[in-house]
Amino acid sequence: MPGGSQRCILLRAYPQGMPRASDFELVERALSSPGVGEVLVETSFLSMDPAPRMRMNPTAREPPPLSLGDVVLGRGVGTVRESRHADYQAGDIVAGELGWQEYAVLPGAQLRKVDPTRGPIQAALGVLGPSGTTAWCLVNAAAKVRPGETVVVAAAAGSVGSIAIQLARNIGTRTIGIVGSDKQAAFVRDRLGADAVVNYQSQTLAADLAAAAPNGVNVFLDSVGGALHNAVMEQIAVHARIIAFGYISAYNTQGAPPAEYGRIFRVIHRRAELRGFLIADFVAHFGDAQRELVELLVAGGIINEEHTVDGLEQAPSAFAALFTGDPIGKQLVRIPSQ
Amino acid sequence: MPGGSQRCILLRAYPQGMPRASDFELVERALSSPGVGEVLVETSFLSMDPAPRMRMNPTAREPPPLSLGDVVLGRGVGTVRESRHADYQAGDIVAGELGWQEYAVLPGAQLRKVDPTRGPIQAALGVLGPSGTTAWCLVNAAAKVRPGETVVVAAAAGSVGSIAIQLARNIGTRTIGIVGSDKQAAFVRDRLGADAVVNYQSQTLAADLAAAAPNGVNVFLDSVGGALHNAVMEQIAVHARIIAFGYISAYNTQGAPPAEYGRIFRVIHRRAELRGFLIADFVAHFGDAQRELVELLVAGGIINEEHTVDGLEQAPSAFAALFTGDPIGKQLVRIPSQ
Numbered sequence: 001m002p003g004g005s006q007r008c009i010l011l012r013a014y015p016q017g018m019p020r021a022s023d024f025e026l027v028e029r030a031l032s033s034p035g036v037g038e039v040l041v042e043t044s045f046l047s048m049d050p051a052p053r054m055r056m057n058p059t060a061r062e063p064p065p066l067s068l069g070d071v072v073l074g075r076g077v078g079t080v081r082e083s084r085h086a087d088y089q090a091g092d093i094v095a096g097e098l099g100w101q102e103y104a105v106l107p108g109a110q111l112r113k114v115d116p117t118r119g120p121i122q123a124a125l126g127v128l129g130p131s132g133t134t135a136w137c138l139v140n141a142a143a144k145v146r147p148g149e150t151v152v153v154a155a156a157a158g159s160v161g162s163i164a165i166q167l168a169r170n171i172g173t174r175t176i177g178i179v180g181s182d183k184q185a186a187f188v189r190d191r192l193g194a195d196a197v198v199n200y201q202s203q204t205l206a207a208d209l210a211a212a213a214p215n216g217v218n219v220f221l222d223s224v225g226g227a228l229h230n231a232v233m234e235q236i237a238v239h240a241r242i243i244a245f246g247y248i249s250a251y252n253t254q255g256a257p258p259a260e261y262g263r264i265f266r267v268i269h270r271r272a273e274l275r276g277f278l279i280a281d282f283v284a285h286f287g288d289a290q291r292e293l294v295e296l297l298v299a300g301g302i303i304n305e306e307h308t309v310d311g312l313e314q315a316p317s318a319f320a321a322l323f324t325g326d327p328i329g330k331q332l333v334r335i336p337s338q
Numbered sequence: 339m340p341g342g343s344q345r346c347i348l349l350r351a352y353p354q355g356m357p358r359a360s361d362f363e364l365v366e367r368a369l370s371s372p373g374v375g376e377v378l379v380e381t382s383f384l385s386m387d388p389a390p391r392m393r394m395n396p397t398a399r400e401p402p403p404l405s406l407g408d409v410v411l412g413r414g415v416g417t418v419r420e421s422r423h424a425d426y427q428a429g430d431i432v433a434g435e436l437g438w439q440e441y442a443v444l445p446g447a448q449l450r451k452v453d454p455t456r457g458p459i460q461a462a463l464g465v466l467g468p469s470g471t472t473a474w475c476l477v478n479a480a481a482k483v484r485p486g487e488t489v490v491v492a493a494a495a496g497s498v499g500s501i502a503i504q505l506a507r508n509i510g511t512r513t514i515g516i517v518g519s520d521k522q523a524a525f526v527r528d529r530l531g532a533d534a535v536v537n538y539q540s541q542t543l544a545a546d547l548a549a550a551a552p553n554g555v556n557v558f559l560d561s562v563g564g565a566l567h568n569a570v571m572e573q574i575a576v577h578a579r580i581i582a583f584g585y586i587s588a589y590n591t592q593g594a595p596p597a598e599y600g601r602i603f604r605v606i607h608r609r610a611e612l613r614g615f616l617i618a619d620f621v622a623h624f625g626d627a628q629r630e631l632v633e634l635l636v637a638g639g640i641i642n643e644e645h646t647v648d649g650l651e652q653a654p655s656a657f658a659a660l661f662t663g664d665p666i667g668k669q670l671v672r673i674p675s676q
Contacts, residue, residue, distance in 0.1 A: 007650055007651075009650065009651075009653055009654065018658060018661055018662055019654065019657055019658045019661070020654075020658065021654050021655065021658075023654070024653075024654040026650070026651055042675065042676065043650075043673050044672065044673060044675070045646075045670050045671065045672055045673070046650075046653060046670065046671040046673065047668070047669075047670060048653070048656045048657050048659075048660055048669035048670065048671065049660070050660050050661065052657075053657075053661070072653070072657075074653070079675075100650065100653045101650070102650060102673055102676065118632060119632075119635065122644065122646070122668075122670055122672075123635075123642060125668065125670065126642060126644060126667075126668035126670075127631055127635060127640070127642040127668070128628065128631055128632065128635075130617065131668060132627070132631045133617065133620075133624055133627045133628070133631075134617045136623070136626075136627035136630065136631060137615075137617060137620040137623050137627060138615065140623070140626075140627075141620050141623045142613060142615050142620070157665065157666050157667070158665060158667075159667065159668040159669065162643055162666075162667050162668075163631075163640060163642075166639075166640040166641070167634075167640070170634070170639060170640070180664065181664045183664050183666065184664060184665075184666060187643070187666050187667075191641060191643070192641070230597070230601065233601050233604060233605075234604070236604060236605075236608050236610050237608065238608045238609060238610075239608070239609055239610065239611075240608055240610040240611070241610070241611050241613065242610060242611065242612040242613070243613050243615045244612060244613065244614050244615065245614075245615040245616070245617075248661070251661070252661055259568065260598070262572075263568065263571050264614075266571060266572070266574060266614075267571075267574075267612065267613075267614035268614035268615065268616065269614065269616070270574050270575065270576045270577070270578055270614060271576060271577055271613070271614045271615065271616055271619055272574050272576075272577065272578040272579070272580060272613070272614050273577075273578070273579050273580065273611060273612070273613045273614070274580040274582060274605065274611070274612040274613075275480060275579065275580070275581050275582065275605075275609070275610070275611045275612075276582050276583075276602075276604075276605035276606035276607065276608060276609045276610050276611075277475075277476065277480050277581045277582065277583040277606065277609065278583070278606065278607070278609055279468065279471065279472045279475060279583075281609055282471075282475040282479050282480070285474070285475050285478070285479045286471055288474075288478075289470070289471045289474035289475060289478075290466065290471070292474065293465060293466055293470045293471075293474060293501075294456060294457075294466065296505075296508070297457065297461075297465060297466075301504075301508060302465070302501060302504040302505070302508070303504070303529060303530070304461060304464060304465040304501075305500055305525070305529070306460065306464060308383075308460070312345055312347065312364070312381075312384075312438065312439070312440060313345075313347075313364055315347055315362075315384060315386070315410070315412070315438045316347065316357065316358075316359050316361070316362040317359065318386045319357055319386050319390075319391075319410075320356060320357045320358065320359075321386075322386055322387070322388050323356055323357070323388065323391070323586070323589070323590055324356055326518065326519045326521050326522060327495065327496060327522075328495050328500075328521065328522060328525050329464075329495070329496075329497065329500055329525075330385070330460075330463065330464035330465070330469060330497040330500075331385075331386035331497065332383050332384065332385060332386065332460055332463065332464070333383065333384040333386065334382065334383055334460075335381050335382060335383070335384065335440055337380065337382070337417075338380070338440065
């Protein structure tokens with residue numbers, strides 16, 4: 001803490017499209033001291049992640065945008081230099097939202113301890129931290145990947161994708177990594193052991209995906225969205241699970257993002273579930289359904305509204321009226337006995 | 339069976355937009371006799387449903403389109419007049435895919451018996467048949483509606499919607515019925531007991547939905563799609579479940595349907611699941627994730643790829659390179675100790 005000052009990087013401008021150096025400013029600032037319950041941490045490693053880009057958009061709603069002049073967001077790992085929190089003492093290695101700065105003062109409750117005997121401390125930002133944990137939960141808890149399935153991983157060379165594709169591979173799936181360059185393709189195929197790689201920028205993306213997933217896609221772990229999302233959705237198999245956890249393709253869009261981005265992003269943020277339904281999947285419930293519906297009808301717990309027209313020749317107009325009319329209840333055509 | 343002939347309605351033209359009378363033709367045809375294992379059924383009631391409209395589109399893929407000249411699809415209930423199947427005898431009441439015709443010859447295996455003591459036989463097409471069963475399974479098995487939730491039902495005056503909204507109401511939810519007219523609004527509110535109704539044609543649809551669902555929408559049973567789907571998606575609550583089981587808004591679209599229709603329709607047909615994911619929901623799994631990731635790293639079951647640049651001042655360019663570069667593995671900025 002030489003001179004009681006430190007260097008920080010502030011957000012100076014909301015990036016227009018891709019972030020540029022001029023959107024940020026390196027400043028020297030006085031070090032603050034930890035208050036009661038707080039800890040002073042010296043940063044050793046900062047994690048670079050796409051998600052904070054969303055908060056560099058002045059129209060972001062949830063989570064809200066950074067203010068200009070704020071220290072840029074970023075998770076980090078570092079060493080406790082001064083503690084006023086009972087759980088921490090000087091020398092402890094901790095991880096948390098340190099920001100792009102050499103020192104951070106944070107409430108102890110917002111930090112977690114890192115065991116430096118478990119591996120290099122920066123692994124707490126990656127494979128043993130949020131990236132690895134996210135990949136593990138995507139594969140095992142959210143998508144519940146099963147042996148023999150075909151699994152597509154977006155941004156497969158990235159921090160989450162590179163772990164997810166290895167975990168899926170270990171389960172005994174056919175893994176397809178989505179990449180953006182030949183270098184990434186070689187890494188994902190040769191080092192991570194993916195069964196196939198597809199470049200999302202390919203002019204023949206749909207055909208490439210179809211060739212890589214001849215039996216359809218059972219699981220799609222999607223952090224990218226946009227055209228890639230739509231292309232993979234063309235190849236989904238029956239009972240496919242698509243887990244959306246990012247939409248990197250739109251993070252650098254200038255102006256209003258596409259409406260679809262808003263919808264998928266809301267699905268992510270609200271952790272919503274959109275499911276396709278065909279009644280044939282629910283045969284096991286038909287008995288319960290019948291029993292309860294009969295009981296309810298008899299007891300007056302539901303009413304059954306029908307509208308009936310007479311004569312086979314009425315069928316075309318009764319059918320059209322489903323769409324153009326003002327139908328109420330079940331629409332029926334009665335055919336008098338011959 | 340007067341004169342051994344019957345009347346049928348054939349598909350004569352693929353409807354352009356809304357179905358019209360001229361798309362269909364009423365013809366007189368010789369009655370066929372049941373073969374071994376088949377049953378001759380005299381139709382009493384035909385069910386009018388939107389879904390067969392999809393198969394009147396020559397570009398339909400799954401299920402495939404009707405051929406011109408085919409008897410129009412339609413479920414019906416009727417009386418067995420002649421049986422060559424051991425499970426049926428003359429006089430039995432049965433339901434099945436009878437089509438728009440006075441008599442149908444079908445394999446016995448494609449029929450189901452209707453108990454005429456349970457209510458009017460046509461209920462086997464509605465509340466005690468596919469419509470009611472679909473509504474019950476949507477509410478109880480697919481969406482698993484819980485007391486206190488806000489439930490939006492599209493086409494709430496229709497055969498499935500009118501049952502679904504009553505079942506949801508009985509569970510103790512706030513029910514919002516989507517309607518297309520004042521007459522439907524009155525029916526859904528006053529007869530079915532919905533807490534609120536919203537007209538999908540309203541000029542203030544977004545505001546109407548927001549007012550009707552002040553705490554957001556927990557469950558959306560959607561058979562309509564299109565603009566309504568998008569509007570309701572703006573109001574979804576955390577952990578919302580959206581069950582898509584139709585896309586009526588596009589069934590009568592002329593020319594190529596919107597891309598979004600193709601995607602949602604595929605989700606329906608494949609019974610896929612699109613889920614939004616935030617890692618914070620999976621805290622209960624973090625212990626397992628850590629344990630397994632550490633074991634895998636130690637055993638060489640996964641590799642951990644990192645790329646590190648040195649110096650806080652490198653953070654802006656390392657961040658930009660996530661999007662414009664060719665990143666491999668976890669991207670880190672190392673800050674040398676002061």
